[in-house]
Amino acid sequence: MPNHDLLLVGAGHSHLGVLRRWARGQRPPGRLALLTDSAHAWYAGRLPGLLAGRYQEADSRIELAPLCRAAGVELLLGEVTGLDANERRLTLADGRTLQASWLSLNVGAAPATPEQRSGGMQVLAIKPFAAFLATWGEWQRDPQPLAIVGGGAAGVEVALALAEQVPELSLFCAGSLLEGGSPGLRLRALGHLRQRGVIGREHCPVSHVDGQTLYSDAGSVWEGPRLLLTSGSQPLPWLIHSGMACADDGFIQVGSTLQSHSHPRIFASGDCASLADAPRNAWQATRQATRLAANLVAVLQERPLLRYRPSRQRVLLLATGDGGALLDWNGWSAGGRLCGWWRDLRDRQFIMRHQG
Ligand SMILES: Cc1cc2nc3c(=O)[nH]c(=O)nc-3n(C[C@H](O)[C@H](O)[C@H](O)COP(=O)(O)OP(=O)(O)OC[C@H]3O[C@@H](n4cnc5c(N)ncnc54)[C@H](O)[C@@H]3O)c2cc1C
Incomplete structure (x- = not known):
């Protein structure tokens, strides 16, 4: 008997966007939970500034309890160490198991290790x-x-x-x-x-x-x-052994509705998913949130799903560690303090948007 109708696994960029939308009143009915390994979601964009001493830890992460409360989603803390995709059953490091009727994975990736x-x-x-x-x-x-x-x-x-x-x-x-x-x-x-x-x-x-x-x-x-x-980046080891179809790069193969090719009751987004023409980065993971939120509501209400169309156009702003940034857009580049101000504004807005 599943513990939940829908379990969101990992507080990556896409799930933060889903929670934000549901907090605004678009939450579907049912037993919904977020399972993740930390009480806050670290925002990678703030990490360079944190290391350079420009920000504090508290400025660089999003507290999940208020966001989940606002979205009407139960927050469960635990590290996933195994997934049986056929049963949609997760095993946690502390020995607990959780099962859900629908799963959505947004757990990121691990750096490749020589x-x-x-x-x-x-x-x-x-x-x-x-x-x-x-x-x-x-x-x-x-x-x-x-x-x-x-x-x-x-x-x-x-x-x-x-x-x-x-x-x-x-x-x-x-x-x-x-x-x-x-x-x-x-x-x-x-x-x-x-x-x-x-x-x-x-x-x-x-x-x-x-x-x-x-x-x-x-x-x-x-x-x-x-x-x-x-x-x-490389896939997390427990995903490789989950029984789900993976692309050549080892990540979960998903179609345009963000459902696993082999297990359509499992969605995957962000870095852990492999979708044709979608590079793996924060911009793509954030963009996927809109379609993911709509499609999770759709499956719970037995309505038709929408397709996600990857965009190759993205504004890349790279922090240079001195308050400036480098901009890359459509083959065109620039750099300096103004770009740094824009980058800082974008990061601050991201964090503020997700504070429940
Ligand atoms: C320093 C740095 C700078 C970067 N700069 C840029 C940039 O400028 N532009 C850009 O586009 N990209 C950048 N990236 C890459 C970008 O951060 C990733 O592409 C993005 O974070 C992917 O997000 P995601 O939604 O897939 O998951 P993530 O943001 O990685 O989140 C994964 C979530 O899953 C949880 N989780 C992981 N494993 C488990 C487990 N076993 N059990 C339970 N929970 C788990 C984590 O705690 C986390 O909440 C940067 C990355 C780093 C490290």
Whole structure:
């Protein structure tokens, strides 16, 4: 017997948007709950500013209890460690199990981890944020040379935020820096990294770690004590073993209604889903919220579902750690304090919109 009619799993960008819409009065009838591993949702956009000392922790996260209360959704705290997709049954780290008639997954992704052949190097992943911040706080008491693996938006923003806090910083990218962005954005970002003394290494995929050395297929590329992973993304292990159809990249294959191809009673959105023509980023996850909210109401009320159409056009604003930002829009780039003001306004509005 299912515990809930609908269980939202993970407080990612799409589910925050769903809760916000339901708090405004669009909540469907039924037993609805949000299950997530923390009492607040960290907002990745604020992390670089938090690391650079420009924001406090309280400015960088959304408290879930007031939002859930306003939406009429029960808040359940627990870490999911297993999912049986056929039964729609979740297993939690503390041994509890939960079952629902409908599931919606918005649990994000984990950074890709290079193989570690022997100990010696301290390795830290940017997610989950709470664990990252706790360890980073300890590392800051004894600053050491640092390598960051991952030259996407997260890697660049974090490198610029940390450049002045460590004695030496290198940033490794498998391909070009900020792949998918405009050439102008890449050049501006490279300029900022150079200015802050960050050594940028493009087309240098890190394959493994041995002792205190990082290796690519061509040989050793860096020696040092600490490694931070912000690279690409990989699916959470329990999703891989859930029995759901996954795309070649390992993420849950969904169709335009955001339902799993193999298990239509399970929805997936944001970074954990693989949808044709939809790149994985915060902009896409946030946009999916409108359709997801409508479709979750539709299935509970047995009405027809709407299709989500991915948009390739997005405004990318990358924080440069000094109060400025880089803008990338439609192949066009700019940078400076005005962009930083816009970025800050956008982040502040996102957080305020989701405060119940
Ligand atoms: C530093 C940084 C900067 C970034 N900058 C940008 C940017 O400028 N532009 C951009 O588009 N993207 C950016 N990104 C990427 C962006 O943050 C992600 O694409 C976005 O957060 C994806 O959101 P999501 O909705 O899929 O899930 P997430 O926001 O990752 O949320 C996942 C949720 O699931 C919960 N969860 C996870 N595992 C479990 C579990 N086992 N059990 C229960 N709950 C669980 C988490 O606590 C969280 O609430 C950045 C990322 C980082 C790290």
